[in-house]
Amino acid sequence: MTPEEKKALQQTAVSVREGILTSTHGAKAGHPGGSLSAAEVFTYLYGKEMRVDPKNPRWEDRDRFVLSKGHTAPGLYAALALRGYFPVEELPRLRHIDSFLQGHPNMNTVPGVDMSTGSLGQGLSAAAGMAKGAKYLAKDINVYALLGDGELAEGQIWEAAMFAAHYKLDNLCIIVDINGLQIDGRTCDVMNTEPVDAKFAAFGCDVVKADGHDFEALEAAFARFHGNKGSGKPTCILLKTIKGKGISYMEDNAGWHGKAPNDEEYAKGMAELAEARKALEV
Amino acid sequence: MAEVKKVATRDSYGNALKALGAEKENLVVLDADLAGATKTNIFQKAYPHRHFDCGIAEANMIDVAAGLSTMGLVPFAATFAMFAAGRAYEQVRNTVGYPHLNVKIGATHGGISVGEDGASHQCCEDFALMRTIPGMTVMCPADDVEARQMVRAAYEMEGPVYMRFGRAATPVFHEEGYRFEIGKGEVLQDGGDVAIIATGIMVPEAIEAGKALAEAGISARIINMATIKPLDEALVLQAAKECGRIVTVEEHSVIGGLGEAVCSLLSEQYPVPVKRIGVNDAFGHSGPAAALLEQFGLCAGNIVAQAKALLGK
Numbered sequence: 001m002t003p004e005e006k007k008a009l010q011q012t013a014v015s016v017r018e019g020i021l022t023s024t025h026g027a028k029a030g031h032p033g034g035s036l037s038a039a040e041v042f043t044y045l046y047g048k049e050m051r052v053d054p055k056n057p058r059w060e061d062r063d064r065f066v067l068s069k070g071h072t073a074p075g076l077y078a079a080l081a082l083r084g085y086f087p088v089e090e091l092p093r094l095r096h097i098d099s100f101l102q103g104h105p106n107m108n109t110v111p112g113v114d115m116s117t118g119s120l121g122q123g124l125s126a127a128a129g130m131a132k133g134a135k136y137l138a139k140d141i142n143v144y145a146l147l148g149d150g151e152l153a154e155g156q157i158w159e160a161a162m163f164a165a166h167y168k169l170d171n172l173c174i175i176v177d178i179n180g181l182q183i184d185g186r187t188c189d190v191m192n193t194e195p196v197d198a199k200f201a202a203f204g205c206d207v208v209k210a211d212g213h214d215f216e217a218l219e220a221a222f223a224r225f226h227g228n229k230g231s232g233k234p235t236c237i238l239l240k241t242i243k244g245k246g247i248s249y250m251e252d253n254a255g256w257h258g259k260a261p262n263d264e265e266y267a268k269g270m271a272e273l274a275e276a277r278k279a280l281e282v
Numbered sequence: 283m284a285e286v287k288k289v290a291t292r293d294s295y296g297n298a299l300k301a302l303g304a305e306k307e308n309l310v311v312l313d314a315d316l317a318g319a320t321k322t323n324i325f326q327k328a329y330p331h332r333h334f335d336c337g338i339a340e341a342n343m344i345d346v347a348a349g350l351s352t353m354g355l356v357p358f359a360a361t362f363a364m365f366a367a368g369r370a371y372e373q374v375r376n377t378v379g380y381p382h383l384n385v386k387i388g389a390t391h392g393g394i395s396v397g398e399d400g401a402s403h404q405c406c407e408d409f410a411l412m413r414t415i416p417g418m419t420v421m422c423p424a425d426d427v428e429a430r431q432m433v434r435a436a437y438e439m440e441g442p443v444y445m446r447f448g449r450a451a452t453p454v455f456h457e458e459g460y461r462f463e464i465g466k467g468e469v470l471q472d473g474g475d476v477a478i479i480a481t482g483i484m485v486p487e488a489i490e491a492g493k494a495l496a497e498a499g500i501s502a503r504i505i506n507m508a509t510i511k512p513l514d515e516a517l518v519l520q521a522a523k524e525c526g527r528i529v530t531v532e533e534h535s536v537i538g539g540l541g542e543a544v545c546s547l548l549s550e551q552y553p554v555p556v557k558r559i560g561v562n563d564a565f566g567h568s569g570p571a572a573a574l575l576e577q578f579g580l581c582a583g584n585i586v587a588q589a590k591a592l593l594g595k
Binding site: 060064066106107108114115116117118119121122123125126127128129130131132133134136137155156159160162163166167 | 310331332334336337339341342344345346347348349350351352353354355357372373376377380381382
């Protein structure tokens with residue numbers, strides 16, 4: 001990754017964060033915390049990693065992305081808008097009664113969304129089905145699923161992990177956003193899902209850990225996924241992240257899981273992001 | 283009298299998948315460790331690389347099927363009705379129904395005719411659960427001929443489908459020339475005193491009841507309602523207008539199934555007296571299928587009795 005590339009990705013991540021704030025502020029609802037923790041991975045997937053065509057969202061040979069932690073739709077929508085799937089001006093209309101931007105991802109209304117999600121625990125199974133389908137059709141299609149660490153308490157995640165390893169889905173990349181918080185508090189207090197690495201390894205995945213806010217670390221992690229092609233092993237990337245990352249008053253605060261910023265908070269957050277953008281230009 | 287040929291519609295399902303698989307390369311089958319019971323092993327033997335066993339994990343299986351369908355494949359997912367409609371209800375609702383994906387659910391072992399396994403496996407709630415999902419087509423074939431055609435019709439249509447097949451061998455009364463159509467009921471016998479609307483393995487019982495009623499001087503219209511949703515409303519309304527009395531028969535709870543669908547329609551559009559025959563808000567129990575059906579009143583004798591009662595005879 002060249003310094004220019006890295007800087008461009010960092011700038012896009014700032015824009016994704018602005019989109020997250022703008023959409024949840026416009027909606028007066030939504031989930032900023034887990035969207036912000038995944039801003040870099042959304043940016044990397046749609047900016048560098050995935051073979052997609054925003055002009056042809058249903059291109060049948062595209063890579064697929066399933067947002068298993070569907071409540072973080074604001075992050076996905078911002079990344080899609082910035083990639084050109086629909087105008088960024090639509091973002092403040094998130095969750096409005098006549099908007100196509102549903103509270104949770106809807107594959108039939110939002111261009112670029114590959115699977116409707118929102119009910120936790122189900123996305124990985126759907127992604128595994130896509131990966132199995134690509135194998136059956138002998139197509140070189142990568143499938144990415146983004147999970148939350150709280151979501152790992154859903155038993156179906158492990159049914160899907162078992163399926164992925166059993167059918168040797170080395171075209172499936174499981175990404176877990178480990179921000180350590182869920183609605184009721186710290187994941188280790190609500191329902192400890194650790195050790196996540198040992199669990200996915202035991203289920204037959206090649207497990208990679210990375211700093212979820214570092215694009216070079218993301219690049220290395222996804223390179224490992226590509227290196228696993230032919231191994232018969234699904235890849236599991238564990239991203240250490242900070243919930244609410246980039247907005248001072250939201251960082252590592254479970255209270256910002258599912259709450260929208262008011263006008264004052266929104267202005268403060270946008271000012272912080274403007275600072276972050278300025279810092280990148282130095 | 284010639285011996286009546288009997289086939290379990292789960293066998294029809296397996297055979298139909300195999301036949302259709304020969305023509306349709308994009309048809310794949312999923313099972314959850316019950317391939318021998320759901321009869322998808324008939325397909326599996328012919329096309330092992332197109333049969334994906336998911337192990338005992340029905341929730342995952344349904345969502346895997348959803349994912350497969352987005353790749354242009356037509357997945358048929360099989361397990362017992364209890365686990366397809368019950369265990370995996372929310373997967374069917376949110377990841378198949380809500381995005382309206384082209385997933386076909388072939389649920390076997392519906393109703394109390396599962397027999398000896400008892401109440402834990404006798405699903406009498408699947409029609410109710412599946413009917414509530416917007417855009418879901420819900421069907422239950424009356425015999426082997428209809429079941430095989432239903433599988434093909436499900437493949438041909440775009441969108442989610444729930445089909446219920448039976449464990450027990452039941453009479454085959456359709457000729458091979460019969461043509462099943464989704465959303466269309468079939469009038470098996472015309473009559474004007476009472477209409478008996480039945481689905482699944484209750485249809486042969488309704489036919490028997492029709493004969494007995496005729497002997498008692500009662501002219502019964504016998505209707506096979508293989509598609510429970512979307513209901514053939516025109517046929518039901520016509521029966522209500524022309525017969526004035528309706529008996530519904532299903533191997534399902536009287537709550538939420540065919541009987542309730544018929545009552546909902548008629549109460550709003552053309553109220554007539556209706557008697558619902560089904561499982562009366564109760565769990566089943568172990569026993570031989572035929573004896574259980576008799577005990578729960580899911581038999582020709584009870585249909586005759588209820589029809590007579592409805593007519594005040």
